[in-house]
Amino acid sequence: MGRWQPDARGRLARAALELYVERGFDRTSVAEIAERAGLTERTFFRHYADKREVLFAGSSELRDVLANAVEQAPASATPMDAVAAALEAAAAVLEARQEHARQRQSVIDANSELQERELIKLASLSATLSDALRQRGVDEASAGLAAEVGIAVFKFAFRRWVDRTEDKELAQFIRESMADLRAATADR
Known part of the structure; x- marks a missing residue:
């Protein structure tokens, strides 16, 4: 040994x-x-x-990264801009670990118990974002909504990144997904 x-x-x-x-x-x-x-x-x-x-040991580090990024966002940042900055900060942490993330996700995808645990982790990340936004003075409803939408964007971008649908960094997938969200919610 x-x-x-x-x-x-x-x-x-x-x-x-x-x-x-x-x-x-x-x-x-x-x-x-x-x-x-x-x-x-x-x-x-x-x-x-x-x-x-x-498989879930890095969750506390990711929560810290998200909270710190929201806290450090410019005072003029909207709640969604602060969430976007936090997601990009998380992407920077994950970027060097793409192969690990891909393998980890394949294990999670193959097991319903792990899928449930992943949803709990994502809910925890959403709560972290929401708490950080409230610390910035964002009302509870807006903070919760921005956090949940941010996690949805993250999930979508992360899936594209681990599935290697295109040769891009995770941060780019996040930016594109945020832009798609803004386009989908824009007044026409």
Whole structure:
């Protein structure tokens, strides 16, 4: 066992994703993940509550990025402009991890329990955006609506990015999706 090697958490995450892609989430055990990573099950549980959490461990970092970006948006920014800035900040974090994101999404798409957990994560991100907007003085209804619409834009852009429908960065997909939204809601 390579217990003395650094980055146990990262090794566990990589091993889990590899096994989930190879065997499927349901057919992969914590013991197999730990073995692939060269660690023990006990070490696994020091880093993750269960095998689902390996796929959702970055959620708190993403919430922080979103909240900070909304907070740092110019005072003149509309709620949707602040949300757009937050989504682009999140895209910058995710961009270097496209292959990981693609594999992670394929595992989630293949498992209804994980799809439910992903929806919970997205609801948490929406709540973070809404809270950050309210901190800027946006009323509750407008903050909630802007946050929910922002997450819908993010989901649409993220899917196009992980599906590799076009060779673009996630931020570009987000900008295009925001522009499409504005066009769809413009008075004609």
